[in-house]
Amino acid sequence: MAFKHFFKAKAKWTSNQNPIASTERFYSKSHQIQIEGKPVLDVSAAKAFKGNPELYNPEDLLLSSVVSCHMMSYLYVCAQHNIEVLEYSDEAVATLEVFADGSGRFTEVQLNPRVVISNPDKIQQALDLHKNANQLCFIANSCNFPVLHHATCEIAKS
Numbered sequence: 001m002a003f004k005h006f007f008k009a010k011a012k013w014t015s016n017q018n019p020i021a022s023t024e025r026f027y028s029k030s031h032q033i034q035i036e037g038k039p040v041l042d043v044s045a046a047k048a049f050k051g052n053p054e055l056y057n058p059e060d061l062l063l064s065s066v067v068s069c070h071m072m073s074y075l076y077v078c079a080q081h082n083i084e085v086l087e088y089s090d091e092a093v094a095t096l097e098v099f100a101d102g103s104g105r106f107t108e109v110q111l112n113p114r115v116v117i118s119n120p121d122k123i124q125q126a127l128d129l130h131k132n133a134n135q136l137c138f139i140a141n142s143c144n145f146p147v148l149h150h151a152t153c154e155i156a157k158s
Contacts, residue, residue, distance in 0.1 A: 030055060117155065118155070119155075134149065
């Protein structure tokens with residue numbers, strides 16, 4: 001039996017009040033996302049798409065969601081296999097392809113997780129568990145592009 005969970009978000013945007021900008025067919029891409037009980041998230045388009053580079057953009061948030069979900073799934077499967085993870089970091093890269101008609105899509109995400117564990121006998125298992133984590137990751141399972149893993153695992157220094 002599948003369980004359903006619902007997530008809600010509200011978006012709010014108001015038109016640019018600058019009449020000169022509106023005659024130039026320019027409009028502000030900055031807006032707010034509100035999720036009940038959480039701070040307002042100020043968002044814009046990416047700088048490449050004439051957005052405010054100081055704000056998060058949808059592409060940042062999609063990549064952040066993949067990174068965060070994979071990490072949480074990975075920590076979960078490590079706990080199931082009695083692997084003590086002491087540190088986890090990632091420097092992920094998403095590739096976005098934009099077409100001549102202005103449409104686009106992500107073509108892949110490359111995760112580069114660096115994990116530090118306590119038991120040297122579990123290095124290979126810790127590396128292998130990234131595949132299990134990817135199979136459990138809600139966000140990766142929702143993407144229509146590959147999520148690739150280039151993981152490293154180290155033992156904690158004494």
